[in-house]
Structure formats: C-alpha cells, structure tokens
Amino acid sequence: MSIWNHKHIIDLACFSLEDYRTVFDLTNKFKIIPISGSRKLPALQGKLIATLFFEPSTRTRSSFELAAKRLSADVQSFSPSTSSLKKGESPLDTVMTYVAMGANVLVIRHSCTGVAEQLAQTLDQKQKNVSILNGGDGLHSHPSQALLDLFTLAQFFNNENPSINDLVGKRITIIGDILHSRVARSNLWSLTACGANVVLCGPPTLLPDEFLDFVNNPPSGIVKDPIKNRGVISISRSLKEAMEDADAIYTLRIQKERMSENLLSSLDRYHDEYGITHESLKWCKQNVPVLHPGPVNRGIEMSGELLDDHSICLVDNQVANGIPVRMALLYLLASNKL
Numbered sequence: 001m002s003i004w005n006h007k008h009i010i011d012l013a014c015f016s017l018e019d020y021r022t023v024f025d026l027t028n029k030f031k032i033i034p035i036s037g038s039r040k041l042p043a044l045q046g047k048l049i050a051t052l053f054f055e056p057s058t059r060t061r062s063s064f065e066l067a068a069k070r071l072s073a074d075v076q077s078f079s080p081s082t083s084s085l086k087k088g089e090s091p092l093d094t095v096m097t098y099v100a101m102g103a104n105v106l107v108i109r110h111s112c113t114g115v116a117e118q119l120a121q122t123l124d125q126k127q128k129n130v131s132i133l134n135g136g137d138g139l140h141s142h143p144s145q146a147l148l149d150l151f152t153l154a155q156f157f158n159n160e161n162p163s164i165n166d167l168v169g170k171r172i173t174i175i176g177d178i179l180h181s182r183v184a185r186s187n188l189w190s191l192t193a194c195g196a197n198v199v200l201c202g203p204p205t206l207l208p209d210e211f212l213d214f215v216n217n218p219p220s221g222i223v224k225d226p227i228k229n230r231g232v233i234s235i236s237r238s239l240k241e242a243m244e245d246a247d248a249i250y251t252l253r254i255q256k257e258r259m260s261e262n263l264l265s266s267l268d269r270y271h272d273e274y275g276i277t278h279e280s281l282k283w284c285k286q287n288v289p290v291l292h293p294g295p296v297n298r299g300i301e302m303s304g305e306l307l308d309d310h311s312i313c314l315v316d317n318q319v320a321n322g323i324p325v326r327m328a329l330l331y332l333l334a335s336n337k338l
C-alpha cells in the first residue's frame with residue numbers, strides 16, 4: 001500500500017494521484033463485503049467515530065455510520081435539535097466533548113464554509129490526536145461525495161476493475177446550481193485531477209462567468225496543487241451543446257436553503273431550460289449515464305421518470321458506493337496501519 005500522509009480530509013485540493021489510487025484500491029477491496037448480514041471487518045475495532053452533523057443529512061451521515069460499523073468501530077452520532085446546543089453550548093465546546101470521549105475521527109458537516117478546516121487547525125494547536133473528515137462545509141467542499149462520484153463514474157466506464165485511469169479524456173457535464181454547490185467544487189478537483197474535462201452548464205445567476213476565473217486562477221498561496229496536468233474546465237450556456245459530446249451528465253439540486261436571494265424567476269422555467277429528462281437526453285450520445293448527489297427535487301433538476309430509470313440514472317449506485325468509499329476514508333484516517 002502506498003504512502004498516505006493526510007491527518008485530516010478537508011478538501012481534495014491537496015490530493016495527489018497516488019491518494020486517489022489509494023482510495024480506489026481500498027474501495028475495490030471493501031465493496032465486495034456484502035451490504036447486509038453480520039460480516040464485519042475488525043479493522044477499526046476499539047476506535048470511535050463521531051458523526052457531528054450540524055446541518056441536515058440523510059445519505060452522507062447514514063453512509064459514514066454504516067461504513068464505520070462495517071469496520072467494527074464504535075459510532076457516536078449527534079443531533080443538533082436534541083443536543084446541548086439548544087442550551088447555548090457553542091459548536092466548538094460540543095466538538096471538544098466528543099474529543100474528550102476519545103473520538104479518533106470526527107465527521108463534521110456545517111452550513112458555514114471553513115468550519116472543518118478551522119476545527120482541524122484548533123485541534124492540531126491543542127495537539128489532539130484526532131482526525132477531521134469534512135462531511136460538507138457551506139459552499140466549499142464535500143470530499144467523500146466527490147470520491148464516491150468519481151468511483152461510480154469509473155465503475156460505469158469499467159465495471160470489472162474501476163481505476164482513476166478510466167476517467168482520462170472523458171467529458172463530464174455538470175448542470176445546475178453550481179454557485180451554491182460544494183459537491184460541484186469538490187468534483188472539479190477530483191475529475192480534472194484524473195484527466196477528465198468538465199463542462200459546466202447553468203443559468204448565469206447560478207453559474208456566473210467569474211466562477212471559471214476562480215477555478216482556473218485560484219488565489220495564489222492558498223492552493224498547492226499536486227497535479228501537473230489537469231483536465232480542462234469550460235462553461236456552456238446551451239444545454240444542448242453541453243450534452244451533445246458528454247460521456248456523463250451530473251445534475252445538481254437547486255439549493256434554496258443556501259441562496260441568499262431569489263436567483264430564479266420560476267422553478268418551472270428552470271426545469272424547462274435545464275431540467276434533465278428522457279427527452280433532453282436524446283441530444284446525448286448513446287448510453288450516457290446521469291448522476292445526482294441527492295436529495296433530488298423531482299421534476300426540477302431531473303424528471304421523476306428519469307430518476308426512477310435505473311438503466312440511465314446512477315443515483316442508487318452512488319449511494320451504494322458511498323459505503324465502501326467512506327470505509328476507505330475512515331480506514332485511512334483511523335487505522336494507522338498502512
């Protein structure tokens with residue numbers, strides 16, 4: 001097994017190709033363990049994984065908890081609405097409670113950008129031997145989602161033995177509310193690192209031209225990019241054009257809760273212009289899959305019929321792959337055994 005030298009996983013900007021390969025190798029090993037039944041691996045026996053979700057979640061939190069249990073870790077979760085946050089305890093003091101209980105990994109989700117990173121810095125300053133795994137922070141980053149998306153795409157292109165090489169030269173079109181999407185930002189890092197070219201498509205209010213400037217010229221000093229030859233990112237304002245040469249379509253939820261103002265005149269109009277349906281897929285090549293991180297607004301970013309069409313829509317594969325991918329991430333942070 002190769003060298004893994006990350007104490008925390010905050011975003012994918014610092015991931016090398018070797019890191020992606022390591023995650024894929026472990027995922028391929030873990031995914032053959034049956035989804036149900038009593039078979040568990042003893043790898044994280046005696047470790048404590050705490051899932052601290054300050055923002056709602058269905059699949060990410062459950063997936064991390066199942067992943068931890070499948071590796072025989074103890075799992076402690078927390079629900080903001082029934083916690084001492086209600087009595088005025090600060091989020092940091094809440095987190096420190098789980099550190100004092102001996103947590104080895106804290107999986108944290110928060111609506112504010114930068115919380116996971118700040119927390120990691122604070123814990124490092126306090127010399128605490130605990131890892132932070134970002135389960136989604138504000139608009140910034142959602143690394144485990146992007147890694148499971150990457151794996152699902154690679155598996156679609158090469159079902160036998162998915163590898164990051166399967167992404168080289170592929171054209172992935174991401175459609176929708178890109179401005180508010182931490183999933184899109186993380187996918188941009190992972191897809192381009194593995195040599196895929198990404199086309200972004202959406203209305204100007206949800207995909208301003210400046211977004212591209214930020215992606216192509218990140219503020220200096222912030223990003224130390226370990227990837228030499230990244231895939232190219234471009235913007236297309238025409239859905240037809242964006243779909244025509246795509247090898248896969250990735251559509252995103254309209255994130256009303258993260259919008260500070262009304263950026264769309266009507267959701268029906270959005271669906272007419274950017275919603276993905278069996279009809280609009282006729283612009284694509286044959287057998288192009290559709291992905292979505294969930295939760296889906298049926299009939300807005302994607303038609304209900306398409307969501308239920310498992311011959312095209314890979315949402316269930318994404319959810320299923322989330323477990324072995326997260327097992328890999330928890331194993332890498334908590335096992336100290338590579």
Ligand code: NCD
Binds near residue numbers: 059142145182183
């Ligand atoms: C995403 C999230 O919370 O960032 N969902 C997820 O984790 N599966 C995407 C979204 O909220 O639309």
